[in-house]
Amino acid sequence: MIPINHFLVLAAILFSLGIYGVLARRSAVLILMSVELMLQAVSINFIAFAVYLSPEAFTGLIFAVFVITIAAAEVGLALAIILRLYRNKATANVDEADTLKW
Amino acid sequence: MSYEEVIFYVVAVPTVVGAIGVVTARNVVHSALFLILSLLAVAGVFILLAAEFLAIVQVLIYGGAVTILVLFAMMLTRVRDMPAAMDGPQRPFAALAAGIFMGVSILSVVSTEWPGESEEIHVISMEEIGSALFTTWAVPFEVASLVLMVALIGAIILARGEEGE
16 A cells, blocks of 8 residues: 555645746636646545545545535636636736736 | 555656646646646546545546636637736746745655554445535535535626626
8 A cells, every 4th residue: 555645745746836836827827727736736635634544534535525616616716707807907917907006 | 666656656747747837838728738637647646545436526527627617718818829928027936935835845744654544445435425425514515515606606797797898
């Protein structure tokens, strides 16, 4: 059986790449894709802990189901907001949406 | 190295390569294709963890719906026509922050002794997941349904625009 460390390190690498993408990219669509990567990392962690540490209760597995549900809702809503931004400002870059910046 | 570890690397390497592609590709459509690779490889990781249900859901929702939505958003917002849409000036700081986070989390994972690690993997069947979802987790399940419905209505209203526009 694979040690649990393997999965946790994979999730850590995936999450860090997501952080890099969220901070470095300018386009809102690309930021959204990086957020998806971070959610994937969290799901891997949840499932690994559920399977390895408490296989009787498998709470982590149920949590991963909810993570996927909320991610689907988030993507739909975020893309609607990005479309709206594009229509109003003719750009999908987050640093050009600075109406609230003083 | 056991054969399980070999299979682990067979799915883990595409996951990481896809993720690196998502955050570094110069072409946004390539980014989206790398995202598909990464998400499908994560489905393989789920299968390796004996969570087949999650793997199926992963392929259906992420491999299908989410990537199609992202590609549609790229088409509608014409990200591809904007070469300046890629990376901002904060890139070195982003790399620094991500690097520090990766170092700290990997160090803490490696230096921790995980208790009660079972020798045999316990397969959690779909029946168990289903009955748990509708008994123990019935209230969160209903709340998740409500969240999905509100998000759908919100997305429709946001994307439709105001009257007479």
